[in-house]
Amino acid sequence: MYRRKSIALSSRRIRFQLLVICSVVAVLIATLFSYVAYRLTSDVSQEVAQRATAEQSQMILQQVQYAFSHERIQPHQLTLPDNLLQRDYQLRVSLNGDIIYQRQHGAPISLESSSLDELKQTSDNNSGWLNSGENRFVWALASEPSSGLSVLLVKQNTELALRLNSAAADIWFTVIFTSCLAIIGALAIAMLISRQHSAFSSALEYRTSHDTLTGCYNRDYLLSQINEYIAHQISRDANHIQQHQASLLLIDINRFKEVNDALGHACGDVLLKRLSKEFATLLDNDDMLARFGGDEFAIWLPVKGAEKAELLARHLINQVQQPVNIDGIYLEVSLSIGISTFPLHGTSSEALISRADIAMYSAKRNRLGLAHFDPAQDAGTVERLKLTAGLRKALFLEQMVLYYQPQVCLKTNAIVGCEVLVRWQHPELGLLFPDKFIDVVECSGLVNDFTRYIIEHALEQNARWRQMGFEFPVSVNVSPYNLNDPQLLNFIEEKLRKYQLPASALELELTENAVVSDIERTRKLFHRLSALGVQISIDDFGTGLSSLAYVKKLDVDRIKADKAFVTHLVSDKGDQAIIRAILSLCDDLNRVSVAEGIENIEIATTLAKMGCQIGQGDYFGKAMPATDFTELLEAEIRLQGQVKLST
Incomplete structure (x- = not known):
C-alpha cells in the first residue's frame, strides 16, 4: 500500500515538475518573442512615419516654391489649403531664417524652446523624433538653400501609437495562445510520461514484491507485511495484543527434488505454478500467499488464529491429493505444513518463520502432514x-x-x-x-x-x-x-x-x-x-x-x-x-x-x-x-x- 502511494506521489511530482518547466520555458520564449516582435514593429512603424512626414514636408516646400515663383506673391501673402494635413500638427515656413507662415492644429508642441538649427542637429536626415511629456512627435525639415525657404513639420504620432497598441495586443494574444498551447502540450507530455512512469514503477514494484515464476508474493515482501502488521497491532493495543491473533503457514512439497531430478526443472516449474494456483483458490482476501524459494511456500493469515490455520492447512493437504497431470505424467503430491501463531510463538517475522520452520520439519519427519509449533521442539534452539x-x-x-x-x-x-x-x-x-x-x-x-x-x-x-x-x-x-x-x-x-x-x-x-x-x-x-x-x-x-x-x-x-x-x-x-x-x-x-x-x-x-x-x-x-x-x-x-x- 505504501509503495503504491509512493508511486502515485512520484507520478504527480513528475507531472508538476514537467508542467512548471514547460510553462516557464514557454513564457520565457513568448516573452523574448514579444520583445523582439514589438521592437521590430516599433522600429518599422517609426521609420515609416518618419519617412511619410519627410515626404509631406517636402511636398509643402514644393507648394510654397510654386506659389512664390508662379503666383508672384509676397511672403506675407502666403497661404496654404486648410485640408493640407489632418490630425494634430504644427507647420512653420521660414524664408532666410525668418518665419513667414505658421499653422497649428491642436498645438501639439511649442517650438519656442527649439530652434530650427537645434532640430536639424538631432538628425542627419532632416527628420527625427521629439518627446514632450508623455507624448512623442515626429518632425521633418525640408529646405531649399538656393531660395532660402525651409518647411518644418511636427506631427503627433497618434497613428503610430494606435498601430503599436494594436500590434502589442496581437503579440500578447499570440503569447497567451502560445503559452496555453505549451501548457496543454506539457500536460499531454506529462500525462504520457507519468503513465509510462507509473507503468514502469508498477512493473518494478511487482518484480520486487512477487515471485517471477508463480506470481505469488516473494519472501521479502511477505516479511515486510508481517512486520507491518505486528508493529500496527503493538502500537494500537499493546496491552491486549493476545486478542489479535494471526498465523503463519510454512509449506514444503515432499519429494519435490525427485521430480526435478527425474523429469527436469521445467516440469518442476509447472508443478510449482499449478500448486500455487491451487493454494490461492482456498484463500480469503486478507490472506497472503508467498513463495519463499525452491519448493517452499508460506501463507500469512493476519486475522486467523491456530484453529482456522489448521483448518486451512488440512484443506491444502486435501486439495493436492489428486495426482497432478503434467504432459501425461501423473505426479503424486503431498505437503508438510508447519504452523506458528502470533503472538503466542513470536512477535517478529523472524521468530514466526523460525517456529513455523521447526514445526514443518517436525511434520515432515513424523509424516504428519501438518504440525503446530511446540516449544518442546525448540529445546535446542538456544544452543x-x-x-x-x-x-x-x-x-x-x-x-x-x-x-x-x-x-x-x-x-x-x-x-x-x-x-x-x-x-x-x-x-x-x-x-x-x-x-x-x-x-x-x-x-x-x-x-x-x-x-x-x-x-x-x-x-x-x-x-x-x-x-x-x-x-x-x-x-x-x-x-x-x-x-x-x-x-x-x-x-x-x-x-x-x-x-x-x-x-x-x-x-x-x-x-x-x-x-x-x-x-x-x-x-x-x-x-x-x-x-x-x-x-x-x-x-x-x-x-x-x-x-x-x-x-x-x-x-x-x-x-x-x-x-x-x-x-x-x-x-x-x-x-x-x-x-x-x-x-x-x-x-x-x-x-x-x-x-x-x-x-x-x-x-x-x-x-x-x-x-x-x-x-x-x-x-x-x-x-x-x-x-x-x-x-x-x-x-x-x-x-x-x-x-x-x-x-
Whole structure:
C-alpha cells in the first residue's frame, strides 16, 4: 500500500515538475518573442512615419516654391489649403531664417524652446523624433538653400501609437495562445510520461514484491507485511495484543527434488505454478500467499488464529491429493505444513518463520502432514542460535580443530591416507563433534567458507608431513552445498600452489546422496577435479539412491562402503553379500575399494580376504589431532625399521 502511494506521489511530482518547466520555458520564449516582435514593429512603424512626414514636408516646400515663383506673391501673402494635413500638427515656413507662415492644429508642441538649427542637429536626415511629456512627435525639415525657404513639420504620432497598441495586443494574444498551447502540450507530455512512469514503477514494484515464476508474493515482501502488521497491532493495543491473533503457514512439497531430478526443472516449474494456483483458490482476501524459494511456500493469515490455520492447512493437504497431470505424467503430491501463531510463538517475522520452520520439519519427519509449533521442539534452539552466532568467529579465531583418522592398506597394514574430521573447540560448550554443528554450518550461509577453511588447514598439515617424508592424500568431506560454489576449483588450485603440493595430495569425499542430488553438476565438477589431479571418493556407498549408471558416468577414484554393512560383516550374510557386490563393482570399474567402520581384527581380516583394498576404523586408530597422528606415523616408521633389522 505504501509503495503504491509512493508511486502515485512520484507520478504527480513528475507531472508538476514537467508542467512548471514547460510553462516557464514557454513564457520565457513568448516573452523574448514579444520583445523582439514589438521592437521590430516599433522600429518599422517609426521609420515609416518618419519617412511619410519627410515626404509631406517636402511636398509643402514644393507648394510654397510654386506659389512664390508662379503666383508672384509676397511672403506675407502666403497661404496654404486648410485640408493640407489632418490630425494634430504644427507647420512653420521660414524664408532666410525668418518665419513667414505658421499653422497649428491642436498645438501639439511649442517650438519656442527649439530652434530650427537645434532640430536639424538631432538628425542627419532632416527628420527625427521629439518627446514632450508623455507624448512623442515626429518632425521633418525640408529646405531649399538656393531660395532660402525651409518647411518644418511636427506631427503627433497618434497613428503610430494606435498601430503599436494594436500590434502589442496581437503579440500578447499570440503569447497567451502560445503559452496555453505549451501548457496543454506539457500536460499531454506529462500525462504520457507519468503513465509510462507509473507503468514502469508498477512493473518494478511487482518484480520486487512477487515471485517471477508463480506470481505469488516473494519472501521479502511477505516479511515486510508481517512486520507491518505486528508493529500496527503493538502500537494500537499493546496491552491486549493476545486478542489479535494471526498465523503463519510454512509449506514444503515432499519429494519435490525427485521430480526435478527425474523429469527436469521445467516440469518442476509447472508443478510449482499449478500448486500455487491451487493454494490461492482456498484463500480469503486478507490472506497472503508467498513463495519463499525452491519448493517452499508460506501463507500469512493476519486475522486467523491456530484453529482456522489448521483448518486451512488440512484443506491444502486435501486439495493436492489428486495426482497432478503434467504432459501425461501423473505426479503424486503431498505437503508438510508447519504452523506458528502470533503472538503466542513470536512477535517478529523472524521468530514466526523460525517456529513455523521447526514445526514443518517436525511434520515432515513424523509424516504428519501438518504440525503446530511446540516449544518442546525448540529445546535446542538456544544452543543452535549460540552456535550460529559464533560460527563466523570460530572460523576467524581458528576454533575449528582438524582431527585425522588413518586409512590403512589391508594387505600391508601401512598407513596410506587419512580422513579429516572436524571438532569445534567452543569456548563455552567445550569440544563439539560434527553432529552438533554440521547442520548449523549448512544452514548458516557459511558452508563454503567452512569447507575452504578445512581444505586449507588440511593441505597445510599435509605439506608438513611431506616435509617429514610422509606422502599420502588427506581426505576432506565436501557438503552438497559446495557443489554450487563456482570458486571451489580455483580455491583448490591456489592452495595447492601455496603449499607446493601435487593435486593427488588432496582427496574430496562426497556422500552418495549428495552425488545424485544434482548428477549433471556433480559430473562436471568431478571431471574438472579429475583433470586437475584431485582424487574423488564416494562416501557411504550403498545407503543412498544412486545407480550403477551414475557411478559409471562419474570420474571417481574410490568407493567407500558404508559402515552399516561393515559392523556386522563377520556374522551377517546379508552384509557380506552387499560388501561382496560393492567390491566386485570396484574391480569391474577399476575403482579403489575402501571400507569404513572397522572395529576389530576379525572384520579387517574378513575384508582383506574378500579383496577390499583400504580399511578405516577405530581398530586402526580413532580420529586424533595432528600431533598424535604424526607420532603414529613415526611409530610406524620405527616399527618398519625394526622389522627390517630382524630379517
